[in-house]
Amino acid sequence: xxxxxxxxxxxxxxxxxxxxxxxxxxxxxxxYFSVTDGSFENRFVGMDNYIDVARNPMFxxxxxxxxxxxxxxxxxxxxxxxxxSAMLKTLKExxxxxxxxxxxxxxxxxxxxxxxxxxxxxxxGVINRxxxxxGFERVLWLEEDALRFPIVLLxxxxxxxxxxxxxxxxxxAVHPSLYEFASLEGAGWWTQAFRITLPQILPTAFLVxxxxxxxxxxxxxxxxxxxxxxxxxxxxTLQHFMNNKFAKLDYQDVTTAAYIFAIGVMALFALxxxxxxxxxxxxx
Numbered sequence: 001x002x003x004x005x006x007x008x009x010x011x012x013x014x015x016x017x018x019x020x021x022x023x024x025x026x027x028x029x030x031x032y033f034s035v036t037d038g039s040f041e042n043r044f045v046g047m048d049n050y051i052d053v054a055r056n057p058m059f060x061x062x063x064x065x066x067x068x069x070x071x072x073x074x075x076x077x078x079x080x081x082x083x084x085s086a087m088l089k090t091l092k093e094x095x096x097x098x099x100x101x102x103x104x105x106x107x108x109x110x111x112x113x114x115x116x117x118x119x120x121x122x123x124x125g126v127i128n129r130x131x132x133x134x135g136f137e138r139v140l141w142l143e144e145d146a147l148r149f150p151i152v153l154l155x156x157x158x159x160x161x162x163x164x165x166x167x168x169x170x171x172x173a174v175h176p177s178l179y180e181f182a183s184l185e186g187a188g189w190w191t192q193a194f195r196i197t198l199p200q201i202l203p204t205a206f207l208v209x210x211x212x213x214x215x216x217x218x219x220x221x222x223x224x225x226x227x228x229x230x231x232x233x234x235x236x237t238l239q240h241f242m243n244n245k246f247a248k249l250d251y252q253d254v255t256t257a258a259y260i261f262a263i264g265v266m267a268l269f270a271l272x273x274x275x276x277x278x279x280x281x282x283x284x
Contacts, residue, residue: 030255038252049256059257062238066261069148069237070216073155077212080156081163082205086193088164089171099168103161113158114225118142121150145234147227155219163208170204171197210269217265 036042088095121141128138220239
């Protein structure tokens, strides 16, 4: 047993070294840049950079939009993925093709997705043709505040399939006898989904929500390709602020903004895990 553990650690060593070099060391090393002034001598300035960045209106706008987009995308992805996976479970073997179709946008390159999306939401595209067919005026979907709708829709479409696959794997472990008994008692599909399925797969449901929330913070790439470095204020994210500061070689503001955001995210997930830990003993 001891030799087997030594071999496992030996096999994990290359990955651990890469993780330390490219993630752990830069994460802690960046603290040095966040507390210096960026001059030739790199003088220590303490929390001055954090105060200056927190007062920056562009940082405040980017942070606000990032949280709003994540709070919008993550619950939508979670709810749609759960409902779709529960519906696909009823199809049994026939659900494989539908799961592959849902997973396809997740595997496609972002450039291809953006090309399809820009053609669909163009002023003369499919979406505006449907809008005019319903008797409404065309909308400039790719400009100003209206751009938020196609961005959110694109992100949900892209990440929905991965969450469906995670839910589907958890649903396969739920015993069919529970649904048979519920059907005999007159429980409908919605009742079975939220009274039987969801409690049975609660750990996986929590994991899917966490992953959906983490992925929602990665919405910058799609927004950047469509809106550029300085898009509309409605979709200007924190990543835009950091990317623009990095282009100006202002490493102090980049690292400071990153650590402020990291503290907020870690505090949020700590509260989520704490609430889950408090509920688990009570449910037991």
